[in-house]
Each structure stands twice: as C-alpha cells, then as structure tokens.
Amino acid sequence: MECRDAALLLERYALLLELAGDNPYKARAYAAAAEALAALDGPLDAALRSQALGSVRGIGEGILQTLNQMAQTGALAHLAELEQSIPPGVVQLTALRGVGAKKARQLWQQCGITSIEELERACREHRIAGCKGFTPRSEAALLEAIAFWRSAQGRIQRHKAWRIAEQLRSLLVERGAREVIAAGQLRRGEEIISTLTLLAIVDKPDTFPLPEDLHPAGHRRYRSLEGDITIEIHLADPASAGTALFRATGSDEFITAATGGKTLPPLAHEEDVFEYLDLPVIPPELRQDAATLDHIRREGIPPLITFGQMRGMIHVHTTWSDGKNSLEEMALAAKSLGFEYIAICDHSQSAAYAGGLSIERVRQQRADIDTLNARGLGIRILHGIESDILPDGSLDYPDDVLAEFDLVVASVHSHFNLPAPEQTARILRALAHPATTILGHPTGRLLLRRNGYQVDIEAILAAAARTGTIIEFNVNPYRLDLDWRYHQRACSIGVRFAIDPDAHSVDGMNELADGITVARRGGLRPSAVVNTLPVDAFLDMVAAQRQQKQLLRGAA
Structure with a gap:
C-alpha cells in the first residue's frame, strides 16, 4: 500500500466517522493524518520502517498503530462496517457546496434524505424547510448547490488530475514504458481537466500490455473512465514519439491549423515536428487555437514567465x-x-x-x-x-x-x-x-x-x-x-x-x-x-x- 492510498482511506474514514456521529475530535484527527500522509511518496511500510511518520505533525501513536495494521492487511479496520451502515448517497451529499458531514447527517437523520436526487425533489416540494435547522432560503441554496454540482461532473482540478497521472505513469513504467509524458489539457495549462491525456513511449506499441479497462479509440490511442474524467493514453515507439506528443498536446483546432490537415511523418522529437512545419517551437500552453497560432506567425512567441x-x-x-x-x-x-x-x-x-x-x-x-x-x-x-x-x-x-x-x-x-x-x-x-x-x-x-x-x-x-x-x-x-x-x-x-x-x-x-x-x-x-x-x-x-x-x- 502506498502512502497516498493510505491517505485516501484515512480521509474516507474520517468523513464516515463524522457522518455516523462519532467523536468529532477523532474524525478530525484522522482527517489531519490523511492530509499529512498525502504529502508523502512511496510505500507505507517503508515509511513506517524508517520511523519517518513518527515525526509528522498530525500522526500520533494511535494512528501509527492503525497505519501499521493497514500496512500488514491492506485494509482499514472498521471502515467496511461504517460503509455498510451509511447509505452511499448520504456520503455523496457532502460533495455539494455548503454541505459538510454535519449537515449531510442532519439531512439524513432528520429529513430522511439518502441521495442528491431525493434532496432535489424534497427541496422542490418544500419539504426541507419543514426540518429543524432549515428554511426556504436553505432550500434555494441547496438547489443552487445541486445545479453547480451537476455542472461540475466529469471535470476535476489540476492537482487531482496530476495525482491520477502519477499513478498511471507508475503503472505504465512497471509494464515496460520507457517514458510517460502528460499531454493534452494538463500540459496546455487548462485549469479544469475533463480528459487526462498521457503519451507512453514504448518499444512495441501494438503489443504493449495496457490495463484491461482501456479500450481502443483510434490508432494507438486508448480511452477509459477514471472517476469523473476520461483517461486517454497514446502509445508511440521512440522513432515516432515527437509526432505523437505534438498531436497529443495541441487542441484539435491548433493541430489542424498547424498542419493544414496533412499527415505528419513519424519524427522522434517535437522540435523535429515544428521544423518540418516551418514553425518555431511553440510552448504547450500556447497550443490553444488557430487565432493564437496566427498571432505567433505574425508577432513571434512572447517571452513567457518561468x-x-x-x-x-x-x-x-x-x-x-x-x-x-x-x-x-x-x-x-x-x-x-x-x-x-x-x-x-x-x-x-x-x-x-x-x-x-x-x-x-x-x-x-x-x-x-x-x-x-x-x-x-x-x-x-x-x-x-x-x-x-x-x-x-x-x-x-x-x-x-x-x-x-x-x-x-x-x-x-x-x-x-x-x-x-x-x-x-x-x-x-x-x-x-x-x-x-x-x-x-x-x-x-x-x-x-x-x-x-x-x-x-x-x-x-x-x-x-x-x-x-x-x-x-x-x-x-x-x-x-x-x-x-x-x-x-x-x-x-x-x-x-x-x-x-x-x-x-x-x-x-x-x-x-x-x-x-x-x-x-x-x-x-x-x-x-x-x-x-x-x-x-x-x-x-x-x-x-x-x-x-x-x-x-x-x-x-
């Protein structure tokens, strides 16, 4: 078990403790430990053996014992029991803006709400205002939070995308990839990620052992769903890695404008691709659209902050x-x-x-x-x-x-x-x-x-x-x-x-x-x-x- 995997379990445990009405100080202690553990790289058992965790703020003796058990068993005792005692939809309520564990528990225990869909119906029927601690104004705020939550589905913030990218990079390298490079929206600097794109440079793209949940979506391109976002993995051998990275990085509009719609030859480096297209090497962050490319052709590349x-x-x-x-x-x-x-x-x-x-x-x-x-x-x-x-x-x-x-x-x-x-x-x-x-x-x-x-x-x-x-x-x-x-x-x-x-x-x-x-x-x-x-x-x-x-x- 990796430290970050253990952090996710502790974070989940802390949330379920709060939803179950357990000691709030205990829940906060586990939440603090999860935050501290998330910052550490490497296997949990190695961190425990090095005694590095003993000096980490937020991880006390009791939680250290829990972590030792997790390292040995790969599970967190009592978590499964908590999962069974709390409806999954109640946990999902905490994803709504302004609804923490305390309010979600209140909606569950006092109002009988066990899902976001039930909450939406109850608000529209003005049943929530009849529950203690809620008002018609609360109903309006909850409906607004639900609408915002729906608009955010299928997208995550950059730091969460990077975490998934790092996990996939480790997996692909273990399976023999020479190098794994983040491309697409992440490399272009988009603030919200809906598709996480990676390029894996491998010796034999046609026979590379990809995870089973990835499905072909074009030549040497595979897609899957990871949580709320789409995962897209491109495979290329070293001789064509530059062309593959160029295509995997730029937006479709940028690629079409840069290539004029013509097929690119297999080239080893991105610099070779730009030279072939008679373009300066354009930073990934500026490979957004045709208008940006036209501006660069007229004015050149601006000196960007580093x-x-x-x-x-x-x-x-x-x-x-x-x-x-x-x-x-x-x-x-x-x-x-x-x-x-x-x-x-x-x-x-x-x-x-x-x-x-x-x-x-x-x-x-x-x-x-x-x-x-x-x-x-x-x-x-x-x-x-x-x-x-x-x-x-x-x-x-x-x-x-x-x-x-x-x-x-x-x-x-x-x-x-x-x-x-x-x-x-x-x-x-x-x-x-x-x-x-x-x-x-x-x-x-x-x-x-x-x-x-x-x-x-x-x-x-x-x-x-x-x-x-x-x-x-x-x-x-x-x-x-x-x-x-x-x-x-x-x-x-x-x-x-x-x-x-x-x-x-x-x-x-x-x-x-x-x-x-x-x-x-x-x-x-x-x-x-x-x-x-x-x-x-x-x-x-x-x-x-x-x-x-x-x-x-x-x-x-």
Whole structure:
C-alpha cells in the first residue's frame, strides 16, 4: 500500500466517522493524518520502517498503530462496517457546496434524505424547510448547490488530475514504458481537466500490455473512465514519439491549423515536428487555437514567465494564523526552492476563524521575523499581512498599523453575495487605500466548488492600473484566480501581477510550479510579474506605490 492510498482511506474514514456521529475530535484527527500522509511518496511500510511518520505533525501513536495494521492487511479496520451502515448517497451529499458531514447527517437523520436526487425533489416540494435547522432560503441554496454540482461532473482540478497521472505513469513504467509524458489539457495549462491525456513511449506499441479497462479509440490511442474524467493514453515507439506528443498536446483546432490537415511523418522529437512545419517551437500552453497560432506567425512567441525567474515567494501563511508550518520552516522551504525572499502574509484580526492576528500579535510576529532575519537564514523574510476587505471596503487595521507592514495583500473573505455594484465599490475602495499592495484572489472563485462573487472585473482592472495595485494570480489549485483569460487584458492597460501560492504549508509551495504553467497559458511575461524583482526593488516598488496612492488620495 502506498502512502497516498493510505491517505485516501484515512480521509474516507474520517468523513464516515463524522457522518455516523462519532467523536468529532477523532474524525478530525484522522482527517489531519490523511492530509499529512498525502504529502508523502512511496510505500507505507517503508515509511513506517524508517520511523519517518513518527515525526509528522498530525500522526500520533494511535494512528501509527492503525497505519501499521493497514500496512500488514491492506485494509482499514472498521471502515467496511461504517460503509455498510451509511447509505452511499448520504456520503455523496457532502460533495455539494455548503454541505459538510454535519449537515449531510442532519439531512439524513432528520429529513430522511439518502441521495442528491431525493434532496432535489424534497427541496422542490418544500419539504426541507419543514426540518429543524432549515428554511426556504436553505432550500434555494441547496438547489443552487445541486445545479453547480451537476455542472461540475466529469471535470476535476489540476492537482487531482496530476495525482491520477502519477499513478498511471507508475503503472505504465512497471509494464515496460520507457517514458510517460502528460499531454493534452494538463500540459496546455487548462485549469479544469475533463480528459487526462498521457503519451507512453514504448518499444512495441501494438503489443504493449495496457490495463484491461482501456479500450481502443483510434490508432494507438486508448480511452477509459477514471472517476469523473476520461483517461486517454497514446502509445508511440521512440522513432515516432515527437509526432505523437505534438498531436497529443495541441487542441484539435491548433493541430489542424498547424498542419493544414496533412499527415505528419513519424519524427522522434517535437522540435523535429515544428521544423518540418516551418514553425518555431511553440510552448504547450500556447497550443490553444488557430487565432493564437496566427498571432505567433505574425508577432513571434512572447517571452513567457518561468519558475526559474521567480525570486520572491509571496503570500504564505504560518502557524501564527491557520498555517501548518512555522516562520522558519516556511522560509527554509522557500530557500530550498531557490527563492531569495519570502513574504509572510498571515490572516488579519477579523479572520477569527483562521487565527487572525491582533495588533499585539502583529508586533510579536514582526519581532520574531526580525530575529530570524538577524540570524541569517540565507533568505530574506518580509512581514506582510492578508488583510480582510471589510464590507464597506475598509481594511482590517488602523492606517498606522497597516503602514508597518512590508506589504499588504487585501482580500475578500466574507459577504460574497453582495450585488455586483456594491461588491465592486467595496473592492475599488480597498484598491485606493495607500497600504493595499496586492488584491488577493480577486473574484473569490473556488473551481468546481463556488462561482466567484459578482463584480465588474473591467472596473477593478482599470482601478488597479490607475493606482498601481498589483493583481494576484493565486495558484492554489482550487482558485487559479484571477482567471487566465483576463491576464492579457490586464497587462495591456499596465496592470502587474503577483503569482502567489497562498500556501498554508511547506507542501503548498510546490503548487507554484504548476500554477506558472497556467500563468503561461494566460501569456504572462516576466516583466509583468513582480515576483521576478530582487527584494530591494520589490520594496522600492511598494514604497513608490504607496506614495502614488497618497497623491491620488490627496488629489481626490
């Protein structure tokens, strides 16, 4: 059993414990252990033998005993019994936005609901409002959540697709594949994946032993369903791998426009294919459509941002608020990834749910950061804050406290349902504040979970350009916000971006690399990304931005 497989079992167990009404602290302990275990690679028994799990936060002695049993038996005791005691449809209720285990249990036990279909009927017949704790407004919200859930079927977020891709890569390599490369939507940087495409380079494509659930879908192309998405595996021998990868990566529209509909010869490398087509080697993220190809033929390939050009790790959280690692751990992890500075942006005082910092704790944290910088970790730590944008558009501290931070990420964390004019005015006021350096996750969307709040994006981009406010491209795989489709529009009016992981753990920093793939799809160049600045130039930019905003405030 692999560590990640064990994590899935623990995660399932924690959810079923909650649904069964078991001790909530026990359920939370298993959920925390699942999260910790999911970050580990390799077999579970090897991790147990090395005693590495004993030092992992979230895995105590009791759970270690459970993991030892799992490594020996390949199963989690009591899980099967729980599975039988809870209708599968009740578990599925937790996939609905706003329905956690507690509410799903309530719908099951109090309202007799055992599936999403039953819930939809009951809401339409106004039976849910008659249950304790529910109202007609609850029914409307549940119907909206069901509609959103249906629209998300057959699609998953990038990080989940990568997990499946890694499992399939291991399987195919075990069966003799020389190399397995992610292609299609994943390689192109699409934020939501409906078809996971892989190219396996093998010696004998016609006799390669594929998994039994894969079915032919064209020459050396096989398809299957894995959970909610389609799996597509292309097979090619080394001599034709370049042609196969080219075809497996680009959209159908791009391939047709690039080839003119003609058949390509078998070529070993993608570079050979582009040379054959008399084209420059186009980055995978730009192989979207015919219009993009036409633009490249006229203007050439733009210089896209790369991970190696990033100097500043901006917007991360620590144990001072709701993060899982300390200041020093986060700083050293960023240093190990090659960063020159890290901007700590824990939650502000209104975010009580996330351990937001009081003014006193802000100053205590600053002292700790100063101590670490004086010690010399080999990376500079900047003291920032993720300040809540309050409903009236003001920020979460007095101006004199805000001025003490090296930078301020201003974000909406509440009152998502304001009408578009009010929500827009709220954010515009925050952008005008001299302390606002960066607008965090600008639309508040959670991919396949929650639509962004209603807001006038054009007005926000125009205000960001006028005030010099940086727009965040938050690369948390559930956010990827601001949508890459707005990136070029923003850059065309002078808006700059911060590409930020919004990491709440050391592991969360690793999402930055894949997020940059999506940023490249949006055409972001190094010159438009403030993380590429050296630390002193970044701080100079913040100072100039504050001065500009003070002048604008005075002129108003």
